[in-house]
Amino acid sequence: MSQPAKIMLRPVYLWSGLLLVMAVGLVVAWSLGAVPGASSRSKATLLPFGHMYATWAGFEADRYMAAWLIKRFIDPEAEFSFLPIGSEVPADGSIAFDMPGGRWFRGGRQSTAELILHDIGAEDPALDSMVGMVRKLEMAYWLVDPMSDAGRMKSQILRIIDGTPDSEERLNKVLGYFDGVYAAGGQVPK
Numbered sequence: 001m002s003q004p005a006k007i008m009l010r011p012v013y014l015w016s017g018l019l020l021v022m023a024v025g026l027v028v029a030w031s032l033g034a035v036p037g038a039s040s041r042s043k044a045t046l047l048p049f050g051h052m053y054a055t056w057a058g059f060e061a062d063r064y065m066a067a068w069l070i071k072r073f074i075d076p077e078a079e080f081s082f083l084p085i086g087s088e089v090p091a092d093g094s095i096a097f098d099m100p101g102g103r104w105f106r107g108g109r110q111s112t113a114e115l116i117l118h119d120i121g122a123e124d125p126a127l128d129s130m131v132g133m134v135r136k137l138e139m140a141y142w143l144v145d146p147m148s149d150a151g152r153m154k155s156q157i158l159r160i161i162d163g164t165p166d167s168e169e170r171l172n173k174v175l176g177y178f179d180g181v182y183a184a185g186g187q188v189p190k
Contacts, residue, residue, distance in 0.1 A: 051075060054094040055102070057082035059161050061154060062106065062138040063098045065113040065131065067171065068178040070097070073120045082167055111138040129186030130178065149188040153181070156188070 096102030
């Protein structure tokens with residue numbers, strides 16, 4: 001090709017390269033759900049998962065809700081280990097959550113469950129309701145009316161925990177409880 005032809009085609013090459021970069025960016029944005037109306041699928045398929053998740057032991061509604069969200073919307077084969085409170089993030093490849101240094105850890109004005117829900121990208125009124133109740137329990141438990149949905153959720157989960165000494169069985173019962181609340185459209189049983 002002659003030198004003048006190469007010079008004349010240079011803008012064409014530049015524009016085609018720019019269009020290619022824009023197209024790739026649009027595909028990535030679409031896959032992340034960042035293009036309104038472009039995708040209703042969950043962003044959870046893009047999240048890291050490793051089947052083993054670790055968090056601190058002890059009751060917190062946020063911790064159990066986070067485990068439920070992981071198991072139901074990110075990694076159906078997830079297994080959980082509960083470490084002594086104050087433990088460091090495990091070096092065994094487990095994905096830590098609701099503990100300092102974890103993949104999802106509450107901070108500022110967001111609970112761990114809220115962070116996971118954001119990453120999942122689901123727009124679901126039942127999930128919003130459930131995570132909202134857990135947020136109240138996590139961030140301002142002293143203001144929660146025991147007769148409110150959040151207050152009933154807390155007492156119902158505590159009954160499960162108090163009546164189930166085995167941590168794996170306890171987790172399964174609480175996950176089942178959240179399944180029931182979700183199936184009821186985010187409404188806590190009376």
